[in-house]
Amino acid sequence: MRERDDDCETAMVRSRLALHKPRASGLILAGTGAFLAFGLSGCATGPNAPGHAEFRTPLPIPPLAESHLDVKGRRVFDLETRSGSREFRPGVRTPTWGINGNHLGPTLRMTRGDRVLIRLRNALTEATTMHWHGMELPAEMDGSPHQLVEPGEVWSPTWSVDQPAATLWYHPHPHGATEHHLYTGLAGFILVDDSQAETLSIPSTYGVDDIPLLVQDVAFDDNGALVRRKPWYNQVGPLGRTILVNGALTPFLEVTRDRIRLRLLNASIARVYNFGLSDDREFDLVATDGGLLAEPHRTRRIQLSPGERAEIVIAVQPGDRVALRSFPQELRSDFANNRFSGGRDTFELMELRARDVLEPSPPVPNRLASIPDPEPEEAERTRHVRVSSRTINGRAMDMARVDARIAAGTVEIWEVEGIAVPHNLHIHGVRFRVLDVDGVAPGPELAGWKDTVYLDPDVVTRLLIRFPHHVSPDVPYMFHCHFLRHEDDGAMGQYLVVPGE
Numbered sequence: 001m002r003e004r005d006d007d008c009e010t011a012m013v014r015s016r017l018a019l020h021k022p023r024a025s026g027l028i029l030a031g032t033g034a035f036l037a038f039g040l041s042g043c044a045t046g047p048n049a050p051g052h053a054e055f056r057t058p059l060p061i062p063p064l065a066e067s068h069l070d071v072k073g074r075r076v077f078d079l080e081t082r083s084g085s086r087e088f089r090p091g092v093r094t095p096t097w098g099i100n101g102n103h104l105g106p107t108l109r110m111t112r113g114d115r116v117l118i119r120l121r122n123a124l125t126e127a128t129t130m131h132w133h134g135m136e137l138p139a140e141m142d143g144s145p146h147q148l149v150e151p152g153e154v155w156s157p158t159w160s161v162d163q164p165a166a167t168l169w170y171h172p173h174p175h176g177a178t179e180h181h182l183y184t185g186l187a188g189f190i191l192v193d194d195s196q197a198e199t200l201s202i203p204s205t206y207g208v209d210d211i212p213l214l215v216q217d218v219a220f221d222d223n224g225a226l227v228r229r230k231p232w233y234n235q236v237g238p239l240g241r242t243i244l245v246n247g248a249l250t251p252f253l254e255v256t257r258d259r260i261r262l263r264l265l266n267a268s269i270a271r272v273y274n275f276g277l278s279d280d281r282e283f284d285l286v287a288t289d290g291g292l293l294a295e296p297h298r299t300r301r302i303q304l305s306p307g308e309r310a311e312i313v314i315a316v317q318p319g320d321r322v323a324l325r326s327f328p329q330e331l332r333s334d335f336a337n338n339r340f341s342g343g344r345d346t347f348e349l350m351e352l353r354a355r356d357v358l359e360p361s362p363p364v365p366n367r368l369a370s371i372p373d374p375e376p377e378e379a380e381r382t383r384h385v386r387v388s389s390r391t392i393n394g395r396a397m398d399m400a401r402v403d404a405r406i407a408a409g410t411v412e413i414w415e416v417e418g419i420a421v422p423h424n425l426h427i428h429g430v431r432f433r434v435l436d437v438d439g440v441a442p443g444p445e446l447a448g449w450k451d452t453v454y455l456d457p458d459v460v461t462r463l464l465i466r467f468p469h470h471v472s473p474d475v476p477y478m479f480h481c482h483f484l485r486h487e488d489d490g491a492m493g494q495y496l497v498v499p500g501e
Protein backbone atom coordinates (compact mmCIF):
# COMPACT_ATOMS: atom_id res chain seq x y z
CA MET A 1 0.00 0.00 0.00
CA ARG A 2 2.90 2.26 -0.67
CA GLU A 3 2.10 5.61 -2.17
CA ARG A 4 4.01 8.69 -3.05
CA ASP A 5 2.62 12.12 -2.75
CA ASP A 6 4.23 13.40 -5.88
CA ASP A 7 3.06 10.88 -8.46
CA CYS A 8 0.96 13.41 -10.26
CA GLU A 9 3.55 16.10 -10.39
CA THR A 10 6.19 13.63 -11.51
CA ALA A 11 3.93 12.47 -14.29
CA MET A 12 3.27 16.02 -15.17
CA VAL A 13 6.85 17.08 -15.29
CA ARG A 14 7.54 14.16 -17.58
CA SER A 15 5.03 15.53 -19.99
CA ARG A 16 7.01 18.78 -20.19
CA LEU A 17 5.25 21.49 -21.97
CA ALA A 18 6.76 24.90 -21.75
CA LEU A 19 4.48 27.55 -20.45
CA HIS A 20 4.93 31.18 -21.29
CA LYS A 21 2.57 33.06 -19.14
CA PRO A 22 3.83 36.55 -18.44
CA ARG A 23 1.91 36.96 -15.24
CA ALA A 24 3.34 38.47 -12.09
CA SER A 25 3.07 35.00 -10.71
CA GLY A 26 4.97 33.55 -7.78
CA LEU A 27 5.92 30.74 -10.10
CA ILE A 28 9.14 31.50 -11.85
CA LEU A 29 7.74 30.16 -15.04
CA ALA A 30 8.88 32.55 -17.70
CA GLY A 31 12.54 32.15 -18.49
CA THR A 32 13.09 28.84 -16.80
CA GLY A 33 10.50 27.10 -18.89
CA ALA A 34 7.82 25.50 -16.88
CA PHE A 35 6.16 22.19 -17.07
CA LEU A 36 2.53 21.73 -17.48
CA ALA A 37 0.32 18.82 -18.14
CA PHE A 38 -2.78 18.65 -20.19
CA GLY A 39 -5.16 15.76 -19.97
CA LEU A 40 -4.64 15.06 -16.29
CA SER A 41 -8.05 15.82 -14.90
CA GLY A 42 -7.24 15.31 -11.27
CA CYS A 43 -4.70 12.81 -10.12
CA ALA A 44 -5.92 9.25 -9.91
CA THR A 45 -3.25 8.01 -7.51
CA GLY A 46 -3.05 7.33 -3.80
CA PRO A 47 -5.38 5.45 -1.49
CA ASN A 48 -8.07 8.14 -1.69
CA ALA A 49 -8.35 8.16 -5.47
CA PRO A 50 -11.90 7.59 -6.69
CA GLY A 51 -12.37 3.91 -7.41
CA HIS A 52 -9.53 2.90 -5.05
CA ALA A 53 -11.00 3.80 -1.67
CA GLU A 54 -12.17 0.81 0.33
CA PHE A 55 -13.81 2.36 3.40
CA ARG A 56 -12.91 -0.40 5.87
CA THR A 57 -12.34 1.56 9.08
CA PRO A 58 -15.12 2.90 11.28
CA LEU A 59 -14.81 6.67 11.57
CA PRO A 60 -13.12 7.56 14.87
CA ILE A 61 -15.05 10.24 16.76
CA PRO A 62 -12.75 12.41 18.88
CA PRO A 63 -13.68 11.88 22.55
CA LEU A 64 -15.23 14.81 24.39
CA ALA A 65 -12.61 16.17 26.76
CA GLU A 66 -13.46 15.71 30.39
CA SER A 67 -13.84 18.87 32.43
CA HIS A 68 -14.80 19.84 35.96
CA LEU A 69 -15.80 23.03 37.71
CA ASP A 70 -13.24 24.47 40.11
CA VAL A 71 -14.01 26.46 43.29
CA LYS A 72 -14.18 29.65 41.25
CA GLY A 73 -16.80 28.11 38.95
CA ARG A 74 -14.43 27.77 36.04
CA ARG A 75 -14.70 24.83 33.65
CA VAL A 76 -11.26 23.19 33.80
CA PHE A 77 -9.77 21.11 31.00
CA ASP A 78 -6.48 19.25 31.37
CA LEU A 79 -4.53 18.83 28.17
CA GLU A 80 -1.12 17.33 27.54
CA THR A 81 0.89 17.45 24.32
CA ARG A 82 2.93 14.30 23.94
CA SER A 83 4.65 12.11 21.39
CA GLY A 84 3.46 8.67 20.38
CA SER A 85 2.77 6.62 17.31
CA ARG A 86 -0.16 5.49 15.23
CA GLU A 87 -0.86 2.71 12.74
CA PHE A 88 -2.49 4.60 9.89
CA ARG A 89 -1.88 1.69 7.55
CA PRO A 90 -1.92 -1.94 8.70
CA GLY A 91 1.46 -3.03 10.06
CA VAL A 92 3.15 0.37 9.67
CA ARG A 93 3.83 2.45 12.81
CA THR A 94 4.09 6.17 12.22
CA PRO A 95 5.62 8.46 14.87
CA THR A 96 3.08 11.14 15.75
CA TRP A 97 2.19 13.75 18.33
CA GLY A 98 -1.14 14.06 20.08
CA ILE A 99 -3.04 15.78 22.85
CA ASN A 100 -4.02 13.42 25.71
CA GLY A 101 -3.29 10.61 23.26
CA ASN A 102 -1.04 9.50 20.44
CA HIS A 103 -2.51 11.56 17.62
CA LEU A 104 -4.87 14.57 17.44
CA GLY A 105 -6.81 15.66 20.52
CA PRO A 106 -10.17 15.49 22.28
CA THR A 107 -13.07 17.82 21.50
CA LEU A 108 -13.41 20.69 23.96
CA ARG A 109 -17.07 21.55 24.44
CA MET A 110 -18.01 24.84 26.08
CA THR A 111 -21.09 27.03 26.33
CA ARG A 112 -21.42 30.76 25.89
CA GLY A 113 -21.15 32.23 29.38
CA ASP A 114 -18.72 29.59 30.62
CA ARG A 115 -15.50 30.66 32.22
CA VAL A 116 -12.87 28.17 31.17
CA LEU A 117 -9.43 27.32 32.44
CA ILE A 118 -7.16 25.13 30.40
CA ARG A 119 -4.11 23.52 31.97
CA LEU A 120 -1.85 22.60 29.11
CA ARG A 121 1.19 20.54 29.98
CA ASN A 122 3.85 20.17 27.31
CA ALA A 123 5.31 16.66 27.51
CA LEU A 124 7.10 17.03 24.18
CA THR A 125 10.84 17.57 24.01
CA GLU A 126 10.42 20.90 22.25
CA ALA A 127 8.52 24.08 22.98
CA THR A 128 5.09 24.54 21.49
CA THR A 129 2.00 26.72 21.97
CA MET A 130 -1.73 26.09 21.77
CA HIS A 131 -3.89 28.53 19.83
CA TRP A 132 -7.68 28.56 20.19
CA HIS A 133 -8.55 29.29 16.57
CA GLY A 134 -11.68 31.44 16.26
CA MET A 135 -11.98 32.10 19.99
CA GLU A 136 -12.53 35.69 21.06
CA LEU A 137 -10.28 36.09 24.08
CA PRO A 138 -7.54 38.29 25.53
CA ALA A 139 -4.33 38.23 23.50
CA GLU A 140 -2.31 36.76 26.38
CA MET A 141 -4.62 33.69 26.41
CA ASP A 142 -4.53 33.20 22.64
CA GLY A 143 -1.66 30.71 22.37
CA SER A 144 0.22 32.78 19.83
CA PRO A 145 4.00 32.56 19.30
CA HIS A 146 4.32 34.82 22.39
CA GLN A 147 2.91 32.16 24.73
CA LEU A 148 5.52 29.49 24.19
CA VAL A 149 5.25 26.49 26.54
CA GLU A 150 8.63 24.93 27.21
CA PRO A 151 9.00 21.15 27.63
CA GLY A 152 7.71 20.05 31.04
CA GLU A 153 5.95 23.37 31.67
CA VAL A 154 2.26 23.99 32.24
CA TRP A 155 0.44 26.95 30.67
CA SER A 156 -2.95 27.88 32.13
CA PRO A 157 -4.96 30.34 30.04
CA THR A 158 -8.40 31.33 31.27
CA TRP A 159 -11.20 33.33 29.65
CA SER A 160 -14.96 33.82 29.45
CA VAL A 161 -16.72 32.37 26.42
CA ASP A 162 -18.77 35.13 24.84
CA GLN A 163 -19.53 34.42 21.22
CA PRO A 164 -22.18 32.53 19.22
CA ALA A 165 -22.32 28.76 18.86
CA ALA A 166 -19.63 27.68 16.40
CA THR A 167 -17.16 25.03 15.34
CA LEU A 168 -13.71 26.25 16.37
CA TRP A 169 -10.46 24.35 16.75
CA TYR A 170 -7.12 24.36 18.48
CA HIS A 171 -3.60 23.84 17.19
CA PRO A 172 -0.03 24.97 17.99
CA HIS A 173 1.38 28.26 16.74
CA PRO A 174 5.14 28.38 17.47
CA HIS A 175 6.76 30.89 15.14
CA GLY A 176 8.41 29.13 12.22
CA ALA A 177 7.18 25.66 13.24
CA THR A 178 3.39 25.73 13.08
CA GLU A 179 3.35 23.53 9.97
CA HIS A 180 5.48 20.87 11.67
CA HIS A 181 3.50 20.83 14.92
CA LEU A 182 0.07 20.67 13.28
CA TYR A 183 1.15 18.14 10.67
CA THR A 184 2.61 15.81 13.29
CA GLY A 185 -0.80 15.59 14.94
CA LEU A 186 -1.52 18.45 17.33
CA ALA A 187 -5.08 19.58 16.59
CA GLY A 188 -8.60 19.18 17.92
CA PHE A 189 -12.08 20.68 17.85
CA ILE A 190 -13.65 23.25 20.13
CA LEU A 191 -17.44 23.28 19.96
CA VAL A 192 -19.11 26.37 21.36
CA ASP A 193 -22.80 26.04 22.25
CA ASP A 194 -25.28 28.77 23.04
CA SER A 195 -28.85 28.74 24.32
CA GLN A 196 -30.25 30.09 21.05
CA ALA A 197 -28.64 27.48 18.84
CA GLU A 198 -29.73 24.74 21.24
CA THR A 199 -33.38 25.41 20.45
CA LEU A 200 -32.87 24.83 16.71
CA SER A 201 -33.96 21.54 15.18
CA ILE A 202 -30.67 20.67 13.56
CA PRO A 203 -28.87 17.41 14.30
CA SER A 204 -26.94 17.88 17.53
CA THR A 205 -26.21 14.52 19.14
CA TYR A 206 -22.43 14.40 19.23
CA GLY A 207 -21.00 11.38 17.44
CA VAL A 208 -24.46 10.16 16.35
CA ASP A 209 -25.89 12.74 13.95
CA ASP A 210 -23.52 15.63 14.73
CA ILE A 211 -20.14 14.56 13.47
CA PRO A 212 -16.86 16.50 13.63
CA LEU A 213 -14.59 15.77 10.67
CA LEU A 214 -10.97 16.90 10.90
CA VAL A 215 -9.48 16.58 7.43
CA GLN A 216 -5.74 16.48 6.72
CA ASP A 217 -3.58 15.32 3.83
CA VAL A 218 -0.35 13.49 4.62
CA ALA A 219 2.51 11.68 2.91
CA PHE A 220 4.71 8.90 4.23
CA ASP A 221 8.30 7.91 3.53
CA ASP A 222 9.34 4.29 2.98
CA ASN A 223 9.54 3.71 6.75
CA GLY A 224 6.06 5.02 7.37
CA ALA A 225 7.18 8.35 8.84
CA LEU A 226 5.21 11.47 8.00
CA VAL A 227 7.06 13.60 5.46
CA ARG A 228 6.42 16.97 3.91
CA ARG A 229 7.50 17.30 0.31
CA LYS A 230 7.22 20.52 -1.62
CA PRO A 231 8.51 20.48 -5.18
CA TRP A 232 9.83 23.83 -6.37
CA TYR A 233 6.93 24.36 -8.73
CA ASN A 234 4.41 24.07 -5.92
CA GLN A 235 3.83 27.51 -4.41
CA VAL A 236 1.37 26.65 -1.62
CA GLY A 237 3.20 24.16 0.61
CA PRO A 238 3.55 20.42 1.02
CA LEU A 239 0.66 18.35 -0.31
CA GLY A 240 0.02 14.71 0.51
CA ARG A 241 -2.01 12.22 -1.44
CA THR A 242 -3.31 10.35 1.60
CA ILE A 243 -6.27 12.01 3.26
CA LEU A 244 -6.99 11.36 6.92
CA VAL A 245 -10.42 12.05 8.42
CA ASN A 246 -10.19 12.23 12.24
CA GLY A 247 -6.85 10.48 11.76
CA ALA A 248 -8.28 7.54 9.79
CA LEU A 249 -7.73 6.57 6.18
CA THR A 250 -10.97 6.30 4.13
CA PRO A 251 -13.27 5.56 7.10
CA PHE A 252 -17.00 4.90 6.98
CA LEU A 253 -19.75 6.15 9.24
CA GLU A 254 -22.88 4.19 9.96
CA VAL A 255 -25.77 6.65 9.73
CA THR A 256 -28.79 5.96 11.94
CA ARG A 257 -30.93 9.09 11.40
CA ASP A 258 -32.26 10.57 8.20
CA ARG A 259 -30.39 13.83 8.60
CA ILE A 260 -26.76 14.17 9.54
CA ARG A 261 -24.71 17.23 10.38
CA LEU A 262 -21.04 17.24 9.44
CA ARG A 263 -18.70 19.79 10.99
CA LEU A 264 -15.96 20.09 8.38
CA LEU A 265 -12.56 21.39 9.44
CA ASN A 266 -9.73 21.84 6.97
CA ALA A 267 -6.77 21.09 9.26
CA SER A 268 -4.38 20.63 6.35
CA ILE A 269 -1.19 22.63 6.15
CA ALA A 270 -1.66 23.67 2.50
CA ARG A 271 -4.43 21.77 0.73
CA VAL A 272 -7.78 23.28 -0.18
CA TYR A 273 -10.83 20.98 -0.31
CA ASN A 274 -13.99 21.42 -2.31
CA PHE A 275 -16.39 19.19 -0.37
CA GLY A 276 -19.38 17.53 -1.96
CA LEU A 277 -21.06 14.13 -2.18
CA SER A 278 -20.22 11.44 -4.71
CA ASP A 279 -23.76 11.36 -6.13
CA ASP A 280 -23.77 15.14 -6.29
CA ARG A 281 -26.76 15.47 -4.00
CA GLU A 282 -27.54 18.82 -2.48
CA PHE A 283 -27.05 19.60 1.18
CA ASP A 284 -27.69 22.55 3.49
CA LEU A 285 -24.78 24.73 4.51
CA VAL A 286 -25.80 25.91 7.98
CA ALA A 287 -22.67 27.45 9.50
CA THR A 288 -19.25 28.82 8.64
CA ASP A 289 -16.19 29.65 10.80
CA GLY A 290 -17.79 31.93 13.36
CA GLY A 291 -21.25 30.39 13.66
CA LEU A 292 -24.63 29.70 12.08
CA LEU A 293 -25.70 31.42 8.89
CA ALA A 294 -28.85 33.53 8.99
CA GLU A 295 -30.55 30.87 6.88
CA PRO A 296 -29.48 27.54 5.37
CA HIS A 297 -27.90 27.64 1.93
CA ARG A 298 -28.80 24.77 -0.39
CA THR A 299 -25.72 23.79 -2.39
CA ARG A 300 -23.64 20.92 -3.80
CA ARG A 301 -20.18 22.20 -2.86
CA ILE A 302 -18.40 23.95 -0.04
CA GLN A 303 -14.76 24.89 -0.51
CA LEU A 304 -12.52 25.32 2.52
CA SER A 305 -8.95 26.55 2.59
CA PRO A 306 -6.63 25.67 5.50
CA GLY A 307 -8.15 26.69 8.84
CA GLU A 308 -11.69 27.25 7.56
CA ARG A 309 -14.74 25.37 8.87
CA ALA A 310 -18.26 24.73 7.66
CA GLU A 311 -21.25 22.82 9.00
CA ILE A 312 -23.51 21.01 6.55
CA VAL A 313 -26.70 18.98 7.00
CA ILE A 314 -27.24 16.09 4.61
CA ALA A 315 -30.56 14.31 4.08
CA VAL A 316 -30.04 10.54 3.90
CA GLN A 317 -32.28 7.76 2.52
CA PRO A 318 -32.42 4.27 4.05
CA GLY A 319 -29.65 2.08 2.67
CA ASP A 320 -27.70 4.99 1.14
CA ARG A 321 -24.02 4.59 0.48
CA VAL A 322 -22.53 7.88 -0.51
CA ALA A 323 -18.99 9.15 -0.27
CA LEU A 324 -17.85 12.51 1.01
CA ARG A 325 -15.54 13.67 -1.75
CA SER A 326 -13.21 16.56 -2.47
CA PHE A 327 -13.79 17.80 -6.02
CA PRO A 328 -11.52 19.98 -8.16
CA GLN A 329 -11.31 23.38 -6.58
CA GLU A 330 -11.90 26.92 -7.64
CA LEU A 331 -8.68 28.57 -6.55
CA ARG A 332 -9.06 31.26 -9.21
CA SER A 333 -5.34 31.01 -9.73
CA ASP A 334 -3.63 30.71 -13.09
CA PHE A 335 -3.61 27.30 -14.70
CA ALA A 336 -0.18 26.19 -13.50
CA ASN A 337 -0.63 27.41 -9.96
CA ASN A 338 -4.03 25.82 -9.79
CA ARG A 339 -2.61 22.53 -10.99
CA PHE A 340 0.46 22.52 -8.75
CA SER A 341 -1.60 23.63 -5.74
CA GLY A 342 -3.67 20.47 -5.95
CA GLY A 343 -6.55 22.39 -7.48
CA ARG A 344 -7.52 19.64 -9.90
CA ASP A 345 -7.31 16.74 -7.45
CA THR A 346 -10.29 14.57 -6.58
CA PHE A 347 -10.32 12.47 -3.38
CA GLU A 348 -12.74 10.15 -1.64
CA LEU A 349 -12.66 11.14 2.03
CA MET A 350 -15.11 8.80 3.76
CA GLU A 351 -18.35 6.93 3.20
CA LEU A 352 -21.76 7.47 4.77
CA ARG A 353 -23.58 4.16 5.19
CA ALA A 354 -27.22 4.52 6.08
CA ARG A 355 -29.05 1.76 7.90
CA ASP A 356 -32.07 0.22 6.21
CA VAL A 357 -34.33 1.85 8.78
CA LEU A 358 -33.56 5.41 9.86
CA GLU A 359 -34.85 7.41 12.79
CA PRO A 360 -36.61 10.52 11.49
CA SER A 361 -35.24 13.98 12.24
CA PRO A 362 -36.99 17.30 11.59
CA PRO A 363 -36.18 19.38 8.52
CA VAL A 364 -33.63 22.17 8.79
CA PRO A 365 -35.40 25.37 9.88
CA ASN A 366 -35.64 28.25 7.44
CA ARG A 367 -34.11 30.70 9.93
CA LEU A 368 -31.00 29.80 11.89
CA ALA A 369 -29.56 32.87 13.52
CA SER A 370 -29.88 36.59 13.59
CA ILE A 371 -26.87 38.13 11.93
CA PRO A 372 -26.83 41.90 11.59
CA ASP A 373 -26.19 43.39 8.17
CA PRO A 374 -22.61 44.60 7.88
CA GLU A 375 -22.41 48.34 8.29
CA PRO A 376 -19.27 49.53 6.52
CA GLU A 377 -20.02 53.12 7.58
CA GLU A 378 -19.07 52.08 11.13
CA ALA A 379 -15.47 51.67 10.04
CA GLU A 380 -13.06 54.21 11.44
CA ARG A 381 -10.33 53.48 8.94
CA THR A 382 -9.32 51.31 6.01
CA ARG A 383 -6.11 49.32 6.04
CA HIS A 384 -4.42 47.59 3.11
CA VAL A 385 -3.00 44.12 3.71
CA ARG A 386 -0.99 42.50 0.94
CA VAL A 387 -0.19 38.85 1.59
CA SER A 388 2.75 37.22 -0.18
CA SER A 389 4.37 33.86 0.46
CA ARG A 390 6.92 35.32 2.90
CA THR A 391 5.62 38.74 3.91
CA ILE A 392 2.67 40.90 4.73
CA ASN A 393 2.87 44.38 3.23
CA GLY A 394 6.43 43.58 2.20
CA ARG A 395 7.67 42.77 5.70
CA ALA A 396 8.39 39.35 7.12
CA MET A 397 7.03 38.52 10.57
CA ASP A 398 9.12 39.96 13.40
CA MET A 399 8.13 39.02 16.94
CA ALA A 400 9.43 42.39 18.14
CA ARG A 401 7.52 44.54 15.62
CA VAL A 402 3.90 45.62 15.99
CA ASP A 403 2.31 46.19 12.59
CA ALA A 404 -0.89 47.88 13.69
CA ARG A 405 -2.16 49.59 16.85
CA ILE A 406 -5.93 49.45 16.97
CA ALA A 407 -8.18 51.11 19.56
CA ALA A 408 -10.22 48.60 21.57
CA GLY A 409 -13.62 47.82 20.10
CA THR A 410 -13.21 49.83 16.92
CA VAL A 411 -14.32 48.76 13.46
CA GLU A 412 -12.03 48.76 10.43
CA ILE A 413 -12.20 47.74 6.81
CA TRP A 414 -9.28 45.66 5.68
CA GLU A 415 -8.61 45.53 1.95
CA VAL A 416 -6.74 42.26 1.64
CA GLU A 417 -4.94 41.05 -1.43
CA GLY A 418 -3.15 37.74 -1.85
CA ILE A 419 -0.34 38.07 -4.32
CA ALA A 420 0.00 35.75 -7.33
CA VAL A 421 -0.69 32.39 -5.72
CA PRO A 422 -3.29 30.93 -3.35
CA HIS A 423 -3.26 32.53 0.11
CA ASN A 424 -5.81 33.09 2.81
CA LEU A 425 -6.00 35.33 5.85
CA HIS A 426 -6.79 34.39 9.44
CA ILE A 427 -7.16 37.17 11.99
CA HIS A 428 -6.86 36.24 15.65
CA GLY A 429 -9.26 37.46 18.31
CA VAL A 430 -12.12 38.43 16.00
CA ARG A 431 -15.03 37.32 13.86
CA PHE A 432 -15.40 39.34 10.66
CA ARG A 433 -17.68 39.82 7.68
CA VAL A 434 -16.72 39.71 4.02
CA LEU A 435 -17.97 42.89 2.34
CA ASP A 436 -16.99 42.01 -1.20
CA VAL A 437 -14.52 40.12 -3.35
CA ASP A 438 -13.21 42.09 -6.33
CA GLY A 439 -16.08 44.50 -5.81
CA VAL A 440 -18.78 41.81 -5.86
CA ALA A 441 -20.88 41.03 -2.80
CA PRO A 442 -20.07 37.56 -1.41
CA GLY A 443 -22.18 34.48 -1.98
CA PRO A 444 -24.01 32.78 0.93
CA GLU A 445 -20.92 30.75 1.87
CA LEU A 446 -19.10 34.00 2.76
CA ALA A 447 -22.09 35.91 4.08
CA GLY A 448 -21.86 34.71 7.70
CA TRP A 449 -19.24 35.06 10.41
CA LYS A 450 -15.69 34.25 9.29
CA ASP A 451 -12.26 34.25 10.88
CA THR A 452 -10.32 32.81 7.95
CA VAL A 453 -10.97 33.64 4.31
CA TYR A 454 -9.52 32.37 1.04
CA LEU A 455 -8.04 35.12 -1.10
CA ASP A 456 -8.66 34.90 -4.82
CA PRO A 457 -5.19 35.78 -6.14
CA ASP A 458 -4.55 39.39 -7.15
CA VAL A 459 -7.97 40.77 -6.32
CA VAL A 460 -9.07 42.71 -3.27
CA THR A 461 -11.22 40.99 -0.65
CA ARG A 462 -12.74 43.57 1.69
CA LEU A 463 -13.37 42.60 5.31
CA LEU A 464 -15.34 44.44 7.97
CA ILE A 465 -13.78 43.73 11.36
CA ARG A 466 -14.71 44.76 14.88
CA PHE A 467 -11.56 44.48 16.99
CA PRO A 468 -11.43 43.10 20.53
CA HIS A 469 -12.49 45.18 23.51
CA HIS A 470 -9.77 43.68 25.67
CA VAL A 471 -6.70 45.90 25.91
CA SER A 472 -3.33 44.14 26.12
CA PRO A 473 -0.69 46.83 25.91
CA ASP A 474 2.20 44.37 25.56
CA VAL A 475 0.80 41.26 23.89
CA PRO A 476 -0.21 41.38 20.23
CA TYR A 477 -2.70 39.32 18.26
CA MET A 478 -1.58 37.67 15.02
CA PHE A 479 -2.94 37.93 11.51
CA HIS A 480 -1.48 35.62 8.91
CA CYS A 481 -1.79 33.37 5.92
CA HIS A 482 -3.02 29.92 7.07
CA PHE A 483 -1.17 28.14 4.29
CA LEU A 484 1.33 27.25 6.97
CA ARG A 485 4.52 27.26 4.89
CA HIS A 486 3.72 30.88 4.12
CA GLU A 487 3.01 31.64 7.78
CA ASP A 488 6.20 29.92 8.94
CA ASP A 489 8.22 31.73 6.26
CA GLY A 490 7.00 35.13 7.46
CA ALA A 491 3.51 35.86 6.05
CA MET A 492 2.31 36.98 9.46
CA GLY A 493 1.82 40.31 11.19
CA GLN A 494 0.85 41.51 14.66
CA TYR A 495 -1.74 43.98 15.91
CA LEU A 496 -1.96 45.46 19.34
CA VAL A 497 -5.25 46.48 20.96
CA VAL A 498 -4.69 49.83 22.69
CA PRO A 499 -7.06 51.93 24.82
CA GLY A 500 -9.59 53.99 22.86
CA GLU A 501 -10.01 57.74 23.29
Ligand SMILES: [Cu+2]
Binds near residue numbers: 387389423424487
Ligand atom coordinates in the same frame (compact mmCIF):
# COMPACT_ATOMS: atom_id res chain seq x y z
CU1 LIG B 1 -0.15 32.36 1.84
